[in-house]
Amino acid sequence: DTEVTQTPKHLVMGMTNKKSLKCEQHMGHRAMYWYKQKAKKPPELMFVYSYEKLSINESVPSRFSPECPNSSLLNLHLHALQPEDSALYLCASSLTRQETQYFGPGTRLLVL
Amino acid sequence: GDSVTQMEGPVTLSEEAFLTINCTYTATGYPSLFWYVQYPGEGLQLLLKATKADDKGSNKGFEATYRKETTSFHLEKGSVQVSDSAVYFCALSGVGRRALTFGSGTRLQVQP
Numbered sequence: 001d002t003e004v005t006q007t008p009k010h011l012v013m014g015m016t017n018k019k020s021l022k023c024e025q026h027m028g029h030r031a032m033y034w035y036k037q038k039a040k041k042p043p044e045l046m047f048v049y050s051y052e053k054l055s056i057n058e059s060v061p062s063r064f065s066p067e068c069p070n071s072s073l074l075n076l077h078l079h080a081l082q083p084e085d086s087a088l089y090l091c092a093s094s095l096t097r098q099e100t101q102y103f104g105p106g107t108r109l110l111v112l
Numbered sequence: 113g114d115s116v117t118q119m120e121g122p123v124t125l126s127e128e129a130f131l132t133i134n135c136t137y138t139a140t141g142y143p144s145l146f147w148y149v150q151y152p153g154e155g156l157q158l159l160l161k162a163t164k165a166d167d168k169g170s171n172k173g174f175e176a177t178y179r180k181e182t183t184s185f186h187l188e189k190g191s192v193q194v195s196d197s198a199v200y201f202c203a204l205s206g207v208g209r210r211a212l213t214f215g216s217g218t219r220l221q222v223q224p
Contacts, residue, residue, distance in 0.1 A: 006155075033211070042201055042214035043156065056211065090155055098205075100146070101212060103156040 003027075004104035006091050012110045015081060021107045023074040023091030031097045032074040034066060035090040037106070043090055049074060050097050081111045114139040114206040118215035121199075125192055125222050133187040133218045135176075135202035143204040145169075145178055145185040146212070150199045159187075159200070192222045 004025045013019050023032065031050045035043035048056035049068040057066075063085075065077040074091055088108050092101040119134040137143065144163045148156040160169030165180035174189045185202060202215040 040217075042217050043212075045211045048211065088155075092156075100144075100158060100161060101205075102158060103148070105155040 004091055004093055004102055006089075006104040006107050008107055009105070010108050010110075012112065013078065013081065014112055015083075017081075018077070018079045020078065021076040021089055021091075021109075023076075023093075023104055024072055025093045025102075025104075026072055027093065027095075027102075028071075029093035029095050029102075030071060031094045031099075031101075032068060033092040033094075033101065034074070034076050035092065035103075037088040037090055039087075047076075048097065055097070078109075081109075083111050085109065086111045114143065114204060114213040116202050116204055116213055116215035118200075118202050118218050121217070121219040123218060123220050125220070127194055127222055127224050128191045129222075131187070131189040131192045131196075131220065133200055133202075133220070135185045135187065135215060137183050137185065137202075137204050139183075139204055139206045139213075141207035142180075143206045145176070146203045146205070147174070147176055147185070147187050148201045148203060148214075150201065150217075152198070156201065192220070194222045194224055196220060197222045 034046040037043040047066045052068045067075040088106045090106045091104040094101045115138045146161045147159040149159045160171045162169040162178035168177045199217045203212045
């Protein structure tokens with residue numbers, strides 16, 4: 001089983017809203033990732049967690065705030081987003097950072 | 113730094129045609145190589161992988177061989193189906209396994 005789940009599937013939010021994206025896996029993976037994907041582009045890495053600790057932040061604006069409450073769960077808290085933040089947000093996980101990454105279905109975010 | 117170059121798309125083929133999508137890479141050492149597929153409106157699915165030179169990854173009729181001498185990992189399928197229409201991403205995981213480096217993606221359209 002290589003399933004990564006993400007909720008919600010779609011999200012529309014205003015620029016003053018606060019919302020959260022959720023990612024979950026039950027494969028015992030200890031590395032989890034957030035990617036942002038704009039239309040017709042490859043995914044861009046945002047954050048990497050390894051053993052529940054943030055190990056990479058790709059200079060992402062502070063309006064995106066990741067959280068890893070336990071080894072199975074990864075959240076992305078959103079606040080005061082801009083319309084250009086509209087994109088598909090993908091979560092991925094791997095056994096360790098050296099292993100193959102498995103992606104979730106993504107959350108399609110629209111910021112109005 | 114690491115980089116991946118894919119052939120420009122879209123690639124349009126008739127059903128049962130032979131498919132090749134070219135992928136070349138630049139990396140130090142011996143990266144792991146991947147093909148991911150993204151169907152419309154979905155996340156990325158791992159299609160196949162190879163972790164060392166001369167390895168052949170295969171899945172669902174798709175194949176790719178890790179060629180160190182030509183730094184290539186071309187994707188092939190002998191007979192495509194309409195259901196193979198998707199965007200295909202070549203990616204590598206380099207020394208240190210910091211993150212995946214993706215190619216730009218190649219859109220495949222298969223016509224009945």
